[in-house]
Amino acid sequence: MARWIALAAGLTAALVVGLALIVPFLSKDRVLPAAIPQPSPLFGTAVVPLRAGAEACMRNAVVDDRSEVAHIKVGTRRKAGQPLSFRITAGDYVVERRHPSTYRDNDTVTFTMKPSRTPRKAVICVGNEGRLPVDLYAAADRTRTRGETRVDGRRVFPNFTILFTERGEAGFGARFATIAHRLATFRPGGAWLPWALAILLLGAVPLALVVALFRSAADDEAAE
Amino acid sequence: MRRRLRHVRASVPLPLALLVAVGIVLSLSWATLQPPWNGPDEVGHFAYVQRTVEQREIPWYTNGEPAGVPHGASAEVGSATVQSNARAREGNPSMKDVNRHPDEVFWEEVETAIGKDAKKKTDFMATMLNPPGFPLYQAAPYAATSRLDVFSRLYVLRLWNIPLIVAVIVAAWLFTGLIVGPRRTLQTLATAVVATNAQFITTTSSVNADALVTALWSVAIALMAAILLRGPTRARTIALVTVTVAAGLTHGRGLPLVLPVALTGAIAWWRATRPHGIRTRVAAGVAAAGAVAASTLVVLRTATGRALDFDRAREFGSYLWQFYLPKLEFMKTDLRTDWSVRDVFIDRFWGIAPNLDGAVDPWILDAMATASRIGLLALLVVLVARWRTVARARALLLVLVVAFVTYLVVLHVAGYRSIIGGAGDPVVTGRYLIPFLVLLGAAVAVGVSWLPRRVLPVVASVLVFASFALHLAMLGAVMVRFHG
Numbered sequence: 001m002a003r004w005i006a007l008a009a010g011l012t013a014a015l016v017v018g019l020a021l022i023v024p025f026l027s028k029d030r031v032l033p034a035a036i037p038q039p040s041p042l043f044g045t046a047v048v049p050l051r052a053g054a055e056a057c058m059r060n061a062v063v064d065d066r067s068e069v070a071h072i073k074v075g076t077r078r079k080a081g082q083p084l085s086f087r088i089t090a091g092d093y094v095v096e097r098r099h100p101s102t103y104r105d106n107d108t109v110t111f112t113m114k115p116s117r118t119p120r121k122a123v124i125c126v127g128n129e130g131r132l133p134v135d136l137y138a139a140a141d142r143t144r145t146r147g148e149t150r151v152d153g154r155r156v157f158p159n160f161t162i163l164f165t166e167r168g169e170a171g172f173g174a175r176f177a178t179i180a181h182r183l184a185t186f187r188p189g190g191a192w193l194p195w196a197l198a199i200l201l202l203g204a205v206p207l208a209l210v211v212a213l214f215r216s217a218a219d220d221e222a223a224e
Numbered sequence: 225m226r227r228r229l230r231h232v233r234a235s236v237p238l239p240l241a242l243l244v245a246v247g248i249v250l251s252l253s254w255a256t257l258q259p260p261w262n263g264p265d266e267v268g269h270f271a272y273v274q275r276t277v278e279q280r281e282i283p284w285y286t287n288g289e290p291a292g293v294p295h296g297a298s299a300e301v302g303s304a305t306v307q308s309n310a311r312a313r314e315g316n317p318s319m320k321d322v323n324r325h326p327d328e329v330f331w332e333e334v335e336t337a338i339g340k341d342a343k344k345k346t347d348f349m350a351t352m353l354n355p356p357g358f359p360l361y362q363a364a365p366y367a368a369t370s371r372l373d374v375f376s377r378l379y380v381l382r383l384w385n386i387p388l389i390v391a392v393i394v395a396a397w398l399f400t401g402l403i404v405g406p407r408r409t410l411q412t413l414a415t416a417v418v419a420t421n422a423q424f425i426t427t428t429s430s431v432n433a434d435a436l437v438t439a440l441w442s443v444a445i446a447l448m449a450a451i452l453l454r455g456p457t458r459a460r461t462i463a464l465v466t467v468t469v470a471a472g473l474t475h476g477r478g479l480p481l482v483l484p485v486a487l488t489g490a491i492a493w494w495r496a497t498r499p500h501g502i503r504t505r506v507a508a509g510v511a512a513a514g515a516v517a518a519s520t521l522v523v524l525r526t527a528t529g530r531a532l533d534f535d536r537a538r539e540f541g542s543y544l545w546q547f548y549l550p551k552l553e554f555m556k557t558d559l560r561t562d563w564s565v566r567d568v569f570i571d572r573f574w575g576i577a578p579n580l581d582g583a584v585d586p587w588i589l590d591a592m593a594t595a596s597r598i599g600l601l602a603l604l605v606v607l608v609a610r611w612r613t614v615a616r617a618r619a620l621l622l623v624l625v626v627a628f629v630t631y632l633v634v635l636h637v638a639g640y641r642s643i644i645g646g647a648g649d650p651v652v653t654g655r656y657l658i659p660f661l662v663l664l665g666a667a668v669a670v671g672v673s674w675l676p677r678r679v680l681p682v683v684a685s686v687l688v689f690a691s692f693a694l695h696l697a698m699l700g701a702v703m704v705r706f707h708g
Contacts (some may be wrong), residue, residue: 003677005682006684010688012685021697030708033708035322036323042315062330097401119325120326142310146306172707182324183257186260186323186331188375193256197253200582201699205246205249209246210685213681216408216411220407224677
């Protein structure tokens, strides 16, 4: 009898964990990050100044198939915003956008785009098309990535911060294919491994726990 | 050989085999989910292994941090941490684990440019203050995969901790079996609590000496229990001595094992010889008192710099008291009173990933605080109600208490020295408690052992899946940290 109680209790507990925890977690919609060529710094803010007409370009960046909205942060030195140009060059994938001077000092400015079909190496440029200088928020501390920023061809130390997100919201469940590719990067194997582990984790592990409880209750019964 | 394998397979109980498989799957999942170089001090531990193998030396700095020598990992590891964005990501919530194939291409270009010798010069790193047990354990897989790229080597070293995880799970099974007897449901419950503990699996799924320290402590606890409850055999004694030496050669946190092992040996000797006569008993009493006094002096000497510095000793005592209990009126000092038993035993143990990359919801931590109090109370009630049984195992109980208290004192001494030394790091943290996870598992089993036979499977199922749910909650928190 005890073993059947163990089986029923184990299956019920597994079901409760699945329905109350796993399903809501995987289906919860979030704004998911895409490529992040340069994150915000950790220890102190730096800037890449852009005088009128100047352009800052970051090499060694990557954009991927989920990079739909680019975010940069711009300071205007307490003056009005200046029109900005934005350009991504990644082989035959080219994006060119403009942003009007409608933003304020220290605002995050976004550019939406159709993403590349595949992840690519890219050069990302931001230009000041106004008449007054602006500052691109940047990182010059440990968080500086491999990106190389040049302003009008001249190398500068800080990289301007830029991150890409998806345009809408999505759940981890819906995006697991992309996440699996990310989890396969800088690890051996391939995207199949995160998939296999997810199936084992969410399917085989609860099953193993239920069987272990069932079998141990059966052993206890037999020992009585 | 085949017949022997078949025998081993037949003698391994199915629940244990399944729980070992669970531990392996969870470990593989964490080894894959955690970005490269993200584990606690993972760069330093990897660098220790790399220098041991590549430079064919054991860089154990026994006299502390050397002056005037260069610091840092190899050029290969340094470049790899930059190219994989690990440096940008460390402690930085705005950086995620979003690398894709072109990021690997960038790395391959750098790897070619820096050349093969880039891995052959590692300088001093703080992990090299530890004894060389862990790098020696990891040396063979590193050497076997030294031709692979550095990320593959790192992943292999992470996976090489799986045998240690299996050792902990098996130790939990055996230890609980010794405590509760042939009651499989309780054994399964205790072992499942260990196998699904998120702090244990996350910590041991990165390249970190904690994995070996935890395995050695766990095996030692099971061996001490076997010696005290079943009697010493040559194999048990040799194994316990070997494990103790290995623990001491792995980490400073392995050293406190000497005391409970010595006590186990003394008790076993006492039982074996049954010394008669008042002189022998007085001598034994004096030796015990001397050991306690010597231990206290060593603790005070290590903590305060002098064995008999009353002010420092009082300050250390005050710090220790305030870590666990509210401050008393006459206490003058406030040393990191923001860091207390709740932070270490609840928050950092149950719900915060080792490198602070992800924390479960605060309500879960509050629930775990309540559950821990209830569990402790249930355990005490059971121990009191079954005092006759407990009395029969009092020697083991004494040894386990000595083991846990000694370990905590060593941690607190390190924490106190760090605080008064100006570093401010309280040192004591949740992942440092995992060497005693086998005790937690057994305590949970003992706490519910009084339940009727038909109720026990239900409670066991609830507890096992609560532990698994907690594991998933931590995994989810880390997913949000790196992918959300």
